[in-house]
Amino acid sequence: MENLFRLVDQDQDLFQPKWTLVNGPIIVGAGPSGLAAAACLKEQGVPFAVVERADCIASLWQKRTYDRLKLHLPKQFCQLPKLAFPEDYPEYPTKRQFIEYLESYAKHFDINPKFNECVQSARYDETSGFWRVKTVGSNKTELEYICRWLIVATGENAESVMPDIEGLSEFGGDVIHACDYKSGEKFKGQKVLVVGCGNTGMEVSLDLCNHNASPSMVVRSSVHVLPREIFGKSTFELAVLMMKWLPLWLVDKLMLILAWLVLGNTEKYGLKRPSTGPLELKNTQGKTPVLDIGALEKIRSGDINVVPGIKRFSRGQVELFNGEKLDIDSVVLATGYRSNVPSWLQEGEFFAKNGYPKAQFPHGWKGKAGLYAAGFTRRGLSGASLDAMRIAQDIGTVWKEENKQLKKRSIARHRRCISLSQF
Numbered sequence: 001m002e003n004l005f006r007l008v009d010q011d012q013d014l015f016q017p018k019w020t021l022v023n024g025p026i027i028v029g030a031g032p033s034g035l036a037a038a039a040c041l042k043e044q045g046v047p048f049a050v051v052e053r054a055d056c057i058a059s060l061w062q063k064r065t066y067d068r069l070k071l072h073l074p075k076q077f078c079q080l081p082k083l084a085f086p087e088d089y090p091e092y093p094t095k096r097q098f099i100e101y102l103e104s105y106a107k108h109f110d111i112n113p114k115f116n117e118c119v120q121s122a123r124y125d126e127t128s129g130f131w132r133v134k135t136v137g138s139n140k141t142e143l144e145y146i147c148r149w150l151i152v153a154t155g156e157n158a159e160s161v162m163p164d165i166e167g168l169s170e171f172g173g174d175v176i177h178a179c180d181y182k183s184g185e186k187f188k189g190q191k192v193l194v195v196g197c198g199n200t201g202m203e204v205s206l207d208l209c210n211h212n213a214s215p216s217m218v219v220r221s222s223v224h225v226l227p228r229e230i231f232g233k234s235t236f237e238l239a240v241l242m243m244k245w246l247p248l249w250l251v252d253k254l255m256l257i258l259a260w261l262v263l264g265n266t267e268k269y270g271l272k273r274p275s276t277g278p279l280e281l282k283n284t285q286g287k288t289p290v291l292d293i294g295a296l297e298k299i300r301s302g303d304i305n306v307v308p309g310i311k312r313f314s315r316g317q318v319e320l321f322n323g324e325k326l327d328i329d330s331v332v333l334a335t336g337y338r339s340n341v342p343s344w345l346q347e348g349e350f351f352a353k354n355g356y357p358k359a360q361f362p363h364g365w366k367g368k369a370g371l372y373a374a375g376f377t378r379r380g381l382s383g384a385s386l387d388a389m390r391i392a393q394d395i396g397t398v399w400k401e402e403n404k405q406l407k408k409r410s411i412a413r414h415r416r417c418i419s420l421s422q423f
């Protein structure tokens with residue numbers, strides 16, 4: 001506490017932003033990871049504050065995803081700690097159902113984030129031993145939070161990746177990132193270039209087909225396409241099961257054989273497979289395999305045209321690496337997302353320049369001086385839940401120990417007072 005007064009004294013300036021002392025940790029981000037961390041802290045009896053740049057929880061899901069989206073892993077792998085999905089939810093809940101679940105989750109654990117507050121900077125003050133987290137609100141109000149623990153939960157998908165492709169500014173038609181794509185309705189009858197063939201690129205292309213548009217999907221390198229289910233069982237679940245008994249390289253081999261049995265040879269449609277297996281690629285480079293939910297069928301039938309990398313754009317046209325020129329009306333950049341941590345966290349030991357913790361899973365959840373990361377494991381919602389439980393357990397242990405000490409001290413003081421009052 002003495003340290004805290006020192007920190008506050010040195011900055012008492014009328015022109016400084018307002019500051020608030022947070023009793024407990026501050027959680028940055030009210031997505032699934034931030035909510036899970038908050039719920040687990042609540043269970044440990046640790047108070048906290050959550051700050052969120054958007055005006056709602058789970059802003060990625062509410063504002064930056066397309067309408068047809070469903071969870072692509074079975075629900076048991078996507079629920080957050082301490083509260084299961086409602087029993088009547090299907091195996092793969094829709095985006096709407098997932099948002100409803102998250103809203104009821106926040107309500108159940110009485111989590112009330114401070115909305116419209118974007119964290120601009122956070123740094124550890126060595127002198128005081130506290131984190132100083134500065135936010136700016138939608139009305140430009142600046143605030144500073146002072147806290148002992150900082151939980152980074154801003155996600156792996158905080159910002160859209162917008163590639164700089166030659167001639168794109170001269171193209172003339174609509175160019176949007178997939179985070180602004182809602183449905184193929186407004187592209188009806190159009191020739192659309194979808195740049196990228198991850199899960200988003202594939203699903204956007206499928207959605208465009210279903211709305212009578214003509215998508216061409218750019219595959220500039222390679223991609224692992226796996227069926228979402230193999231012989232009626234979730235491919236992901238099957239991989240998790242096999243990983244219990246077999247080494248990763250063997251599971252990768254078996255997955256590829258099973259994928260070949262179900263999907264056939266995908267290379268003949270322009271979908272070259274990476275030389276590294278799907279699970280190894282995910283673990284080492286974070287590249288998610290595509291879980292097919294129908295796009296491959298449309299590729300086979302020619303409704304989705306697979307094309308190689310882009311050379312340049314010109315007015316109403318794209319030129320590809322093979323020299324082919326295509327007339328197009330619109331472009332959807334399904335080029336992925338990135339973490340924004342380096343833009344605001346002033347720290348270089350725990351987080352790498354790419355915005356992910358340097359330590360590999362399962363070690364990337366705890367840094368030094370009360371710094372934590374939730375949701376950066378490249379393991380989706382199940383990885384986020386694991387982080388949240390570990391973090392809350394860790395902080396909870398310190399919190400309870402300190403409270404015990406405090407209680408002891410106050411009982412001793414009380415006793416001293418009583419014995420003094422007897423004189």
Ligand SMILES: Cc1cc2nc3c(=O)[nH]c(=O)nc-3n(C[C@H](O)[C@H](O)[C@H](O)COP(=O)(O)OP(=O)(O)OC[C@H]3O[C@@H](n4cnc5c(N)ncnc54)[C@H](O)[C@@H]3O)c2cc1C
Nearest residue numbers: 029031032033053059060071072118119154155375380381
């Ligand atoms: C289209 C799509 C579909 C997906 N489907 C699945 C799936 O089926 N299963 C699965 O396991 N995973 C899926 N994922 C991965 C997904 O990112 C995670 O499941 C989940 O959303 C991660 O939660 P998070 O809280 O870590 O990040 P996010 O959901 O991104 O939440 C982070 C929050 O932090 C806020 N924030 C960011 N920067 C700041 C700042 N500076 N100050 C204040 N607040 C800030 C954001 O506004 C956001 O609300 C999908 C991702 C995408 C893009």
Ligand SMILES: NC(=O)c1ccc[n+]([C@@H]2O[C@H](COP(=O)([O-])OP(=O)(O)OC[C@H]3O[C@@H](n4cnc5c(N)ncnc54)[C@H](OP(=O)(O)O)[C@@H]3O)[C@@H](O)[C@H]2O)c1
Nearest residue numbers: 070071072163196197198199200201220221288334335336
């Ligand atoms: N149903 C679901 O649950 C669902 C749906 C969508 C997304 N997701 C998840 O959301 C996350 C993000 O997925 P995503 O598909 O948006 O991103 P992604 O997996 O990062 O894929 C990005 C794609 O864009 C390509 N790309 C990037 N820059 C390019 C350029 N300049 N020219 C051509 N191609 C370019 C990449 O090609 P290279 O490989 O060559 O770099 C890659 O194919 C993933 O974890 C994914 O699993 C889940």
